Amino acid sequence: MPDTLYKALAFDGQIRATAVVATDTVREAQTRHDSWSASTAAMGRTIAGTLLLASNIKDDAKMTVQISGDGPAGKIVATADGQGHVKAYVDQPHVSLEPNAQGKIDVRGAVGQNGSLSVIKDLGLGEPFQGQVPLISGELAEDFTYYLTVSEQTPSAVGLGVLVDTDETVINAGGWMVQVMPGATEETISQLEIAVAQMPQLTELLSDGYGPAQVLYQLLGEDNVQLLEESPVSFHCECSKERFAAGLATLNSQDIQDMIDEDGGAEAVCHFCNEKYFYDEADLKAIMDEAQ
Secondary structure, eight states, X not given: OOOEEEEEEETTTTEEXXXXXXXXXXXXXXXXXXXXXXXXXXXXXXXXXXHHHGGGSOTTOEEEEEEEESSTTOOEEXXXXXXXXXXXXXXXXXXXXXXXXXXXXXXXXXXXXXXXXXEEEEOSXXXXXEEEEEOSSSSSHHHHHHHHHHTSOOOEEEEEEEEEOTTSOEEEEEEEEEEEOTTOOHHHHHHHHHHHHHOOOHHHHHHTTOOHHHHHHHHHOGGXXXXXXXXXXXXXXXXXXXXXXXXXXXSOHHHHHHHHHHHSEEEEEOTTTOOEEEEEHHHHHHHHHHHO
16 A cells, blocks of 8 residues: 555544555665664654644645754654655664663654754745754654644644564554644543543554554544545655755865865765765866856
8 A cells, every 4th residue: 555644624623633654655764774773763753743744734835843852863854745745864874772661662762852853844935934842752752742732732642653673674654643623622622532542553553454544543433534635645855966066066166176186076965865976077067167
């Protein structure tokens, strides 16, 4: 089943709900960064959380989530657009830790508990919006929940999960998000709180073959859910040799000449997808000529 995100309303429009299965997307990120289990799980949860947050922005808008904790994985960054494209990286991809007390991947140990979660929304309207909250958990689902509740003033709950095999490959990955809409009744909020508390582990549901719609049915009850929209999600990076060349063109001519004299060329590596672009002497001279 291809990676998909579903948007829905529940309880007669009192609850907004979103779920995403992002297994192939996180798999692609793991492969590109050669990440190990703890880093993969942390990066994968960030990817799923970013896709959920970006599910309500316009196609050409962009949203970037940055997790800056004091754990060994270092900074984690994911950027998504309104079309379901996402890219991500983790500063230290080679982090693998002993399982936590629940026998699960120790995401909190990889991320750390001291630091911040920052969200930058570029809606194409000039100055981007930026919100930031302190990390309260390091497990990331709770941190996304805290961001939505505090920074966006929307009572919310988020669930995230990434299951990694012993050979470092991704078995499954995804997330869900529910948000209380203005005017929701106390009865509905109470029902939602119980449902969230009783929700099984997401990775277990995905292992049983659940898709995004089935995840929402499990969480909210099929009779209560009105599915609105289904859209594909995928790992996508828009980097190119031309884009990096434009960056090189902003350097002064002497710096480019030094690259030619000392190295006979230059190599650029994309943080997000790990693609490498090589510029030989002729490329660099052409960049210099164009800049001048």
